[in-house]
Amino acid sequence: MTDAIVTENLSKQFGQFDALKDLNLTIEPGICVGYLGPNGAGKTTTIKILTSLLRPTGGKAFLNGIDVVRNPKEALASVGAVVETPQLYPQLTPAEILSYLGQLRGLDRDVIRERSVAVLNEVKMLDSAHKRMGDFSTGMKQRVAIASALLHDPSILIFDEPTIGLDPRGMIEVRKLIMQLKERDFTIFMSSHLLYEVQEVCDKVAIVDKGTLLVYDTVANLSIAGEALLTAVEPITAQQCAFVQALPNVRSVKRVATSELLITVEGGLSEQSDLLDHIKSLGIRVAFYRPARSAIEDIYLRLVPEEES
Amino acid sequence: MAVVTKYELLKYLRGKRLLIIVVLLAIILILDLVVPPTIGSGYDLNPTTFTSGMLNDIGILIVLCATFFGADAIVSEFEQKTGHLLFPNAVKRHVLVLGKFIASTMISVGAVALYYAVTVIAVVVIDGSIAQNTSLSFLYALAYVFGILAIAYLFSAIFRSSVYSIVLTFFTFFLILPIIDATGSSIAHFKPWFTLTFASGIILDIFQQPYPVDATRTVGTTFANMTRTITVATYYPSVAQALAVIFVYFIIGFILAMYITKRREM
Numbered sequence: 001m002t003d004a005i006v007t008e009n010l011s012k013q014f015g016q017f018d019a020l021k022d023l024n025l026t027i028e029p030g031i032c033v034g035y036l037g038p039n040g041a042g043k044t045t046t047i048k049i050l051t052s053l054l055r056p057t058g059g060k061a062f063l064n065g066i067d068v069v070r071n072p073k074e075a076l077a078s079v080g081a082v083v084e085t086p087q088l089y090p091q092l093t094p095a096e097i098l099s100y101l102g103q104l105r106g107l108d109r110d111v112i113r114e115r116s117v118a119v120l121n122e123v124k125m126l127d128s129a130h131k132r133m134g135d136f137s138t139g140m141k142q143r144v145a146i147a148s149a150l151l152h153d154p155s156i157l158i159f160d161e162p163t164i165g166l167d168p169r170g171m172i173e174v175r176k177l178i179m180q181l182k183e184r185d186f187t188i189f190m191s192s193h194l195l196y197e198v199q200e201v202c203d204k205v206a207i208v209d210k211g212t213l214l215v216y217d218t219v220a221n222l223s224i225a226g227e228a229l230l231t232a233v234e235p236i237t238a239q240q241c242a243f244v245q246a247l248p249n250v251r252s253v254k255r256v257a258t259s260e261l262l263i264t265v266e267g268g269l270s271e272q273s274d275l276l277d278h279i280k281s282l283g284i285r286v287a288f289y290r291p292a293r294s295a296i297e298d299i300y301l302r303l304v305p306e307e308e309s
Numbered sequence: 310m311a312v313v314t315k316y317e318l319l320k321y322l323r324g325k326r327l328l329i330i331v332v333l334l335a336i337i338l339i340l341d342l343v344v345p346p347t348i349g350s351g352y353d354l355n356p357t358t359f360t361s362g363m364l365n366d367i368g369i370l371i372v373l374c375a376t377f378f379g380a381d382a383i384v385s386e387f388e389q390k391t392g393h394l395l396f397p398n399a400v401k402r403h404v405l406v407l408g409k410f411i412a413s414t415m416i417s418v419g420a421v422a423l424y425y426a427v428t429v430i431a432v433v434v435i436d437g438s439i440a441q442n443t444s445l446s447f448l449y450a451l452a453y454v455f456g457i458l459a460i461a462y463l464f465s466a467i468f469r470s471s472v473y474s475i476v477l478t479f480f481t482f483f484l485i486l487p488i489i490d491a492t493g494s495s496i497a498h499f500k501p502w503f504t505l506t507f508a509s510g511i512i513l514d515i516f517q518q519p520y521p522v523d524a525t526r527t528v529g530t531t532f533a534n535m536t537r538t539i540t541v542a543t544y545y546p547s548v549a550q551a552l553a554v555i556f557v558y559f560i561i562g563f564i565l566a567m568y569i570t571k572r573r574e575m
Contacts, residue, residue, distance in 0.1 A: 051397035053575040077399040083575075086393035091323040092316070097394075103312040104400045132323075145394060 002065040004029040004156050004187035005050065011058035012045050012211075019045040021211040022059065027189060027204075029155065032182045034198030035191040036296070037208040038304055043191035044084065046208070047160045050189075051081045063156060077105070080149030081158040085142060085165050090134030094125055094144045097133065098151055105152050112151070119147040123177060139170030146177065157181060159190040163197065175201060199296045207303055214303045219296065226291055226298040228272070232259045233285040240282050247278045259287075313408025314415070317382075321416045326377040330420050333373065337366050338427050352435045360440035361516040363428045368509055370424055371453055372482040374417035379461030380478035381471035382409045383570050388471055392575055402571045410462060410563065417454045425450070442515045449552070453509045456555040457482060459562030460505065466569040482506060493544075498525075500544040505558050507544075508551035521545045 005027040012020040020042040027033050037043050048054040049061055052072040061068045066075040088097055095116055102112035120126045123143040133141065142162065149157055162178065163171040178201050182188060192198050198205055199219055206216040215222070235258040244261060245253040249271045251264040265272055276289060321327050341363045345352050353359035383406065386392035395405065425447050429439055460481070464474040486506040493501035500523065501507045514521055525542045546554075 048575060053393070053396055055574060073399045073401055076397055079397070081397040083393040083397060084390060087390045088394060089316075089320055089391060091320045096316070096319070100312065100316045101394070101398055104395075104398050106399075148394060 001029060003027060003062075004064060005189055006062040006065075007046070007050075007059065008061075009059035010046070010049065010056055010061055012042075012049060012054060013057045018211045020049075020056070023208070023211070023213055025206060025213060025216060027187060029187050030185055031203040032178070032186075032188040032190070032201060033204045033206060034202035035189060035206050035208065036193065036195065036198055036300060037191075038193065041209045041304075042211040043193075043208060044160055045211075047081070047083060047158055047189075047191055050158055051079070051083055052076060053083060078154050079156045079158060080152065080154040081160075082142070082145045082149050082162060083158075083160045085138060085161075086145050088133045088136075088141050088144055091132060093130050093132055094120060094147065095129040097144065098148055101148050102151050107152060115151050115153070116147075119150045120144075122150065122180075123147045124173070137170075138165045139167065139173075142166060142170070142174060143177075146174070150181075155185070156187045156189070159188070161191055161193070163192070163194065171197075195297045195300055205296055207300060209304050215299065222296060222299055226265065228263050228265055228289060228291055229256070230261045230263055230279065230284075230286060231288040232261075233287050235259050236261060236284060240284055243282050244279060244284075247275060249275055310404050310408040310411070313405055314412045317409050317412030318415060321378060321412065327416065330370070330373060330377060331423075334370065334420060334424055337370070338363075338424075338431075342431055354436055356432050356436040356438050356440040357442075357516050357518070359436055360428060360432050360443055360446075361513050363431065364424070364446065364513060367421065367424060367450055367512055368453075368506070369483070370420060371417070371450065371457055371509075372479065374420050374454065375457040375461040375482065376475055376479045378413040378416050379410075379458040380465055380475040382413055382462060383465040383566065384468050384471045384474050385465075387573065387575055388469065390575075396575065403567050406462070406466075406567050406570050410458065410566075413458055413462075414454060417458060418451060421447075421450050421454060440516060441518070446512050446515050449509075449512045449515060449548075452552060452555045452559075453505070453512060456505050456508075456558040456562070459559040459566065462566035463562040463569070466566040466573065494542055498540065498542050502544075502546060502550055503554060505555065508546050508554040510546045511548050511551045514545055515548070520548070 003026050005025065007023045007025045010020055010023040011018070023042070023046060035043050035046065045054060049056050050063065050068060052068055055069060063075040064078050068075040092100070098116040098119070099112050102115070107115070116129070117126065120129050123146050125140065125143050125147060128136070128140065133144065136144070146162070159178070163174050166174060175197060178188065178190065182201065190202070202219060204216065204218050205222055207214045236255065241253055241255055241261065244250060244263065249265055249267040251266055254262040256262050265275060276286065279286060353362060386395060396402065425443070429443060433439060461478045464477050468474040482505070486504045489504055490501045490507045493499045523542070523544050525540055527538050527540050529536055529538045
């Protein structure tokens with residue numbers, strides 16, 4: 001089966017500035033990939049190259065095996081994209097915008113009508129289908145943009161910061177919508193700088209910084225190491241603390257309160273279960289044991305230097 | 310392409326700019342038709358001079374159409390980020406530019422046609438006949454619309470801000486080229502045949518019978534026992550040369566606009 005999105009040594013320079021340096025990324029079909037990185041890391045540049053809004057200065061990009069630079073029309077035929085927060089024509093209604101884009105994509109009028117109702121219903125904009133876009137809020141525009149991306153039933157969806165500029169309710173709704181889309185057969189590639197959003201929504205995570213890919217793995221694999229906060233019922237003695245430090249898979253221990261330890265753990269669920277058994281055997285009565293930060297957050301902070309993030 | 314044209318027209322029809330053009334056209338026509346009888350001077354009873362008098366502002370109308378419907382047609386997609394929605398579609402950019410250009414042309418031609426229609430009706434009602442060469446004048450006006458819109462599209466493709474492209478389009482055709490035309494004729498004594506605005510002179514010159522030709526005359530002035538002679542030149546564009554100039558502006562402007570838009574990144 002052809003990979004949905006492939007980049008081979010993809011590079012983009014703006015003058016002397018390397019926005020993207022030899023990016024190699026392969027995204028298999030049917031998964032949701034979160035694309036993380038600080039501002040200016042190269043996330044939007046990658047997405048703009050994939051959607052033919054920018055030309056790379058080096059390397060190649062393929063969508064469903066078709067070269068985006070050489071055959072943009074063919075490559076984009078199976079792609080729905082929402083890049084940044086697109087402004088929609090204020091003189092037109094959502095129904096007209098979908099009809100316009102549908103006709104541009106060569107869809108039949110009956111199909112456009114049918115699909116427009118379906119996708120506007122999906123993004124909860126059916127009631128506003130015939131109102132002009134001029135008065136719409138950012139959230140409403142974003143939902144119409146997502147509807148336009150879904151109109152032609154593409155196999156790949158590309159979202160650039162899909163929840164940026166939205167109020168909390170709008171963010172939750174858009175995230176929920178992406179979760180629903182994920183249940184279907186779409187390949188979803190979404191950039192974000194909201195780490196919890198990516199962890200909640202995506203199967204795999206790619207972290208990019210200064211135009212270079214730092215890590216690309218499944219959320220499950222990336223979640224195996226991190227900081228955990230242990231809260232005991234009674235105060236933890238210095239001796240108990242030293243014993244915990246010596247336990248297998250414990251990288252470091254820091255006492256944050258008389259009965260709380262911040263433990264940096266290596267290993268998966270099984271190793272963490274063993275660790276808890278060992279801790280209990282030391283006579284520590286554990287009240288809570290929970291991640292101090294999300295694992296993705298942990299990895300992100302480790303990989304992306306402080307001044308940039 | 311027809312799809313792009315259709316929706317661009319829809320946007321124009323719902324926008325304020327068309328309304329401004331219509332109001333402006335109404336003001337021009339009201340001034341031409343209401344003021345003469347009001348001040349007691351009456352209408353010109355010669356259909357040709359009446360027609361050319363009424364169409365005196367056709368150049369301004371065409372410049373405004375190019376400014377309103379062409380100068381930000383492309384740049385706005387980049388500046389307002391509507392291109393983020395439009396360009397990632399499976400459609401080639403030259404199709405988008407061509408569709409937009411046709412829409413701009415149609416709306417501008419509509420405004421020009423309305424001006425001519427009202428003028429012809431007024432002349433027929435008042436003078437009882439149509440001026441000779443009205444249809445030719447109309448065709449030349451349409452050619453000018455094509456030429457000026459192509460340059461407006463070129464500015465729109467080049468600039469990053471619609472304010473720049475709008476201002477440059479307006480001032481190029483309303484001020485800069487007319488100054489070159491006037492300076493060339495009256496001071497430097499060269500024929501500015503290469504400017505689009507000079508070429509557009511055929512729209513009204515075609516009403517003159519016979520068609521005017523370049524002329525120079527020497528005028529002598531005496532002041533403080535000193536006699537000086539001044540040569541005054543009056544230049545007219547020849548129809549063939551003017552149409553060729555308009556065609557060249559159109560071709561170069563439009564092809565460059567297409568090429569730049571195709572290469573332009575968001």
